[in-house]
Amino acid sequence: MTTGPGGSVLVLTSAHDVTADLVLRILAERKVPAVRLDPGTDLHTGAALTATYGTGDQRGTLRTPTRELDLTKVRSVWTRRPSPFDGPPELDGQERRFAASQSLWGGGGILASLPGAHYVNHPWNNRAAEYKPAQLVTAQRSGLSVPSTLITNDHDRAREFVGQHTGAVVYKPLWNTPYTIDGRAQQVWVREVRPHEITPDVASCPHLFQAKVEKAFDARLTAVGDRVFAVRIDSPDLDWRQRQSLMKCTPIDVPDRIARSVSAYLTISRLAFGAFDFAVTPTGDWYFLECNPNGQWAWQPDSITNAIAHAIADQLQNGPEA
Structure with missing residues (x-):
């Protein structure tokens, strides 16, 4: 492992992210400077972010209650699990929505545009x-085997797809959208589906159906x-x-x-x-x-979790050379 370039590692995550702590401890043991920031909350609770741009010149600083970071000297950015840009809680209605969107496009834009920094991963690439659908296409291009899959809001096409498979077909959501019933959070799990369960309600939005492996x-x-x-x-x-x-x-x-x-x-x-x-x-x-x-990984056996943590630390320490 190389010693990597100079400069700090910027970790974008919430204050309660214990998974990030695993990697931050490794960086501390290696004496690699790291700054932790949750831009969705910290930027309206004491942190200040500034960037200037001109012909041939870009500068920026991040100031927290305990640190000041030169953004031109950030070697790596770990986009771990930052909070959403929700705006200051003391604001209401459209004022808070305005502040939240300005924070996303302004603060988020600055942090996603640091010159020379290595991103794990870049937030726009994450999104x-x-x-x-992009995952399935990329998997095909990469040579991976992909189960027969249909994404549609056509009720007839969905029923036909489910019926024509001799084996089972499963339904899975395209996004983990928050959903509540009587105020209680619900989770939509992957499950088998039969042709008679396909109703005209499929037309309300695209659904993903996939041959069960x-x-x-x-x-x-x-x-x-x-x-x-x-x-x-x-x-x-x-x-x-x-x-x-x-x-x-x-x-x-x-x-x-x-x-x-x-x-x-x-x-x-x-x-x-x-x-x-x-x-x-x-x-x-x-x-x-x-x-x-940006999946979770610290739930795996200790040997795997420890190996992943060290691999991420290597990426962050080595920066653009990783």
């Missing part, structure tokens, strides 16, 4: 990579640069996220072909990090399900 197990593959870490997930549920207390995770090796395709996927998507979900068949075929460009 682009979150679209499920007859799998031996699920696999979570976490990629950091050219390094990959994977666990086998055995769960009684179709969607292992539903009852994580019942799943079993075991470190596994990644086939070379999958590792090469994952590397191609990151390159196409301009990502330095990705959390990939696969369904693995009894014959050992890996089917791509999705890639979360």
Whole structure:
């Protein structure tokens, strides 16, 4: 591992993100300076962000209650889990909405445009990579196997797709949209769907239907640069996220072909990090399900979690040389 360039690491995340703490401790042990900022809240609770632009000149500073950071000397930015730009809580209505949008486009724009900084990942690349259709296209381009998938708001086409498959078909949401019933948060899990369950209500918005992979197990593959870490997930549920207390995770090796395709996927998507979900068949075929460009990873076995934390620290320490 190289010592990397000079300058600080800027970590954009909430104050309560314990996953970020794992990496920040490693950077501290290596004596790599790091500044933690939650721009969605800190910029209206004591932090100040300034940028100036002119012909051939760009400068900027971030001032917190304890630090002042020269933004031209940031070696890396880790876009971890920052809070949304919601605006100062003391404002109401359109004033708060105005302040929130100005913070997003102004403060967010400054932090996404630091000269020479290495982003893990760049926030705009993160957003682009979150679209499920884009993920499927990128997986195909990268040489990964993709289950037969339909995205449509056509009721007849959806029923036809579900009916024509001899095996099961599942429905999965295109985005994890907040949803409540009687004030209680609800989660839409991946589930099997039958033709008679497809109603004209499909026309209300696009729905994603996908041929169910007859799998031996699920696999979570976490990629950091050219390094990959994977666990086998055995769960009684179709969607292992539903009852994580019942799943079993075991470190596994990644086939070379999958590792090469994952590397191609990151390159196409301009990502330095990705959390990939696969369904693995009894014959050992890996089917791509999705890639979360900012997925959680600290829930995995300690050996995997520790390896991922060190790999991310390497990326941040080495900066543009990573």
